[in-house]
Amino acid sequence: MEIDxxxxxxxxxxxNYLERVNKINKAEAAIKAKKWGFDYWDGSRDINYGGYHYDGRWEPIAKKMIDHYNLxxxxxxxxxxxxKGxxxxxxxxxxPDCEIKGLDISSYAIENGKPEIKNSLTEGNANNLPFKDxxxxxxxxxxTLHNLYCFDLEKSLKEIERVGKKNKYICVESYRNEHERVNLLYWQVTCECFYTPEEWMWWFKHCNYTGDHSFIYFE
Structure with missing residues (x-):
């Protein structure tokens, strides 16, 4: 089911999509970003986040997920x-008494994770989740998953299905028209899967993913 x-x-x-490609060396930015280190998280905005710091903006999303999935x-x-968790x-x-686990490929993100939950974060790859069925x-x-090559995407979708019970949710980048596709190409620095919603739905079905999903678009 699609839920946003x-x-x-x-x-x-x-x-500013045009500035993203006209004023920076996009290839060099992507090379730096794909190391998933300081440059990706806390370096120049030309490369990615330009400083990824806690500001409380995720709290409303957590509340919505808790309510929707009855957590x-x-x-x-x-x-x-x-x-960074x-x-x-x-x-x-x-x-406060729930059990949380986080996994990310970036050792930098884990090392600089939110101190209160840092011991719940693990470095690893989505294609091989170190958790029980x-x-x-x-x-x-x-x-996250749009940053994977197709062979790892397939493994990751199957892994998410394996370790989860009923409630699962995935959000990925997508495009519905040529305008959004060009904007995505201009803006992204780490994306490897450039798929329409219909193609993403094919992947979900192909991998027997049974959870929910949503897409973000660069309008």
């Missing part, structure tokens, strides 16, 4: 592509 938790958050960022203090929650921190604030009550992945 992310669009309002996504639209808060103002983007509680007994729930086990996994974030695949957790970054800001959204997981919001879950823990709202549900059907362990988590809620598994989610935000703006």
């Amino acid at each position: 938790f992310i669009t309002n958050h996504h639209k808060k960022t103002k983007r 509680n203090n007994h729930s086990k929650i996994l974030d695949v592509g957790c970054g 800001f959204l997981l921190y919001e879950f823990k604030k709202l549900l 059907n362990y988590f009550d809620f598994v989610f992945s935000l703006n």
Whole structure:
């Protein structure tokens, strides 16, 4: 089922797409970004976030997810592509006794994770989740899986399905027309999967992914 938790958050960022390709060396920015280190998270805005710091903006999203999936203090929650763990921190604030786990490929993000939950974050790849079958009550992945090549995307979707019970949610970048496709190509520095919603739906079906999903667009 398609359900959108992310669009309002996504639209808060103002983007100058032409400046992104006319005023910076896009190839060099992508090379630096794909190392998933300081440059990606806290370096220049030309490369990616330009400083990824906690500011509480993820709390409303955590509340919406908790309400929608009926999560509680007994729930086990996994974030695949957790970054510095800001959204997981919001879950823990709202549900102090829940169990949280986060996984990210970036050692820099894990090392600089939210101190209160840093011990719940693990460095790793989404294509091989180090967790038991059907362990988590809620598994989610935000703006991560489109950064994988297709062979890892297939493994990752199957892994999310394997470790999760009923409730799963994935958000990925997509495009519905040529205008959005060009904007995505201009803006992104790490994306490897450039798919329409219909193609994403094919992937979900192909991998027997049974959870929810949403797409973000660069309008």
